Amino acid sequence: MKLKPILLSLLFIFSIQFGLAQTAETEPNGTISQSGTQTVSTNGVITGQVCLGAGCPSTDPVDHWIITDGSSGSFIVTWSDDVVINVREYNTSARNTAPTPISLASGVGATLDASKFYTFDITFKTIASLTSYSATISGTALPDPVTAPSTLTVAATVFLEGAYNGTNLNTAINSSIPAQQPYNGVNSHSQTTSATIPANAVDWVLVEIREAASAALALNSTKVGSAAGFLMSDGTIKATDGTSNLSVSLTGNSGSDFFIVIYHRNHLPIMSASAISESGGNYTIDFTSNSANTYQTTTALASLTNNKFGMPSGDVNQDGSINSTDLSTWRTNNGAVYSYSGNGSADFNLDGEINAVDRNDFQQKNTSKTRQVPTT
Known part of the structure; x- marks a missing residue:
């Protein structure tokens, strides 16, 4: 299936350093679209795929990232019309309970609490195929994410x-x-x-x-x-x-x-x-x-x-x-x-x-x- 690249411009402004770890996600067509972790530094790039083509429900065009535990401060993102960015807050590090959505508007920051636990979602709204994306991050250097051991x-x-x-x-x-x-x-x-x-x-x-x-x-x-x-x-x-x-x-x-x-x-x-x-x-x-x-x-x-x-x-x-x-x-x-x-x-x-x-x-x-x- 044809892969269509999309470039997203995301601006992260931090009062302290953040890390992102990508979670393994099984897409509706049964493929693993992303797994493992990414090391992101100044002007670094995060990549992945979402499934929106044949056999893929339009309700699941999401890539999920974990924000390193203990992160706090201002989290500011800008995005295009084809993408929605969501930050979700959890009470436990397992992140397996109902989350509290953190409201974001493009270019408007959300404040993270170091005692809470967060995920960061990229949701595509209109793309109708198996789609790859590349998101460029600029700003404060991000530390290596903590890798969950197997x-x-x-x-x-x-x-x-x-x-x-x-x-x-x-x-x-x-x-x-x-x-x-x-x-x-x-x-x-x-x-x-x-x-x-x-x-x-x-x-x-x-x-x-x-x-x-x-x-x-x-x-x-x-x-x-x-x-x-x-x-x-x-x-x-x-x-x-x-x-x-x-x-x-x-x-x-x-x-x-x-x-x-x-x-x-x-x-x-x-x-x-x-x-x-x-x-x-x-x-x-x-x-x-x-x-x-x-x-x-x-x-x-x-x-x-x-x-x-x-x-x-x-x-x-x-x-x-x-x-x-x-x-x-x-x-x-x-x-x-x-x-x-x-x-x-x-x-x-x-x-x-x-x-x-x-x-x-x-x-x-x-x-x-x-x-x-x-x-x-």
């Missing part, structure tokens, strides 16, 4: 209350750990993993990544990725090779700061108190030494000896509450032969036995304790 590497340290021995974590059930991770279905997690169990592995854990404006808004629906890995005796979480930090693939994220959630099959989950940024190639969080690193602090944690903190033990069915249902399951399996995939979740201290210690030291101690990780 994967991240987590360097997390966490203790399980049940396996904690005062120094590190016991590995008593190491020989019973299955090659397949047990977390499929946890907040829609799905992963086929076959692994050789490392000698110092304590158990499988699930790491989930969420993107939200605040911890309170980091709901199940803000999940952008998850991966299962091995919790080691020193509290670190590793990939299936037992040595590398865990890599998590991301989908649907718009930024690069994330909340980290940790799940275990019979402990209450916990989440970072704030969004974590990449440093030295890793997203690093230590849940063991400072309760303030965990959302809802000690309400979400078990206090351990030697000024350490851990995930609370006793949630057999992973429903987020340690209660009489968990006690009933323990009673049914008390004294039975241990089976990781059968009754193993009733072994609250991960020693390979189901007995009174599990009930007295963990389930009873933590009765009425609930998960503090936001859900809906």
Whole structure:
């Protein structure tokens, strides 16, 4: 299909520097018209395509750009009669809620708030074909936009209350750990993993990544990725090779700061108190030494000896509450032969036995304790 070039003249006047990152958009004809990011500097050019030809509804002639988070000041644009420029304001960095339109007239500025999040749309009104455009920007130099990562590497340290021995974590059930991770279905997690169990592995854990404006808004629906890995005796979480930090693939994220959630099959989950940024190639969080690193602090944690903190033990069915249902399951399996995939979740201290210690030291101690990780 013939491409028709259109030159737009856009004037951006800034009181501080702005960045633009282009979002991936699937046009109605099924093609990806633009993706990735553009680096724009003084007199730089942004380019893309919009679909307005056969099979393309006239209601979707739009290209979308993200204005770098934290931008503020005056945003002034001029345009021709064939184009409409829209700035949309969002309350979260995910930009997945209903936006507030920012009214613009050609050559008249809009004021951006650094605490809000914005997109910038170019809409064509009259072109009736698959159309390319080239927009020249002049004025203050723009910084490189923040590229939303497709994967991240987590360097997390966490203790399980049940396996904690005062120094590190016991590995008593190491020989019973299955090659397949047990977390499929946890907040829609799905992963086929076959692994050789490392000698110092304590158990499988699930790491989930969420993107939200605040911890309170980091709901199940803000999940952008998850991966299962091995919790080691020193509290670190590793990939299936037992040595590398865990890599998590991301989908649907718009930024690069994330909340980290940790799940275990019979402990209450916990989440970072704030969004974590990449440093030295890793997203690093230590849940063991400072309760303030965990959302809802000690309400979400078990206090351990030697000024350490851990995930609370006793949630057999992973429903987020340690209660009489968990006690009933323990009673049914008390004294039975241990089976990781059968009754193993009733072994609250991960020693390979189901007995009174599990009930007295963990389930009873933590009765009425609930998960503090936001859900809906």
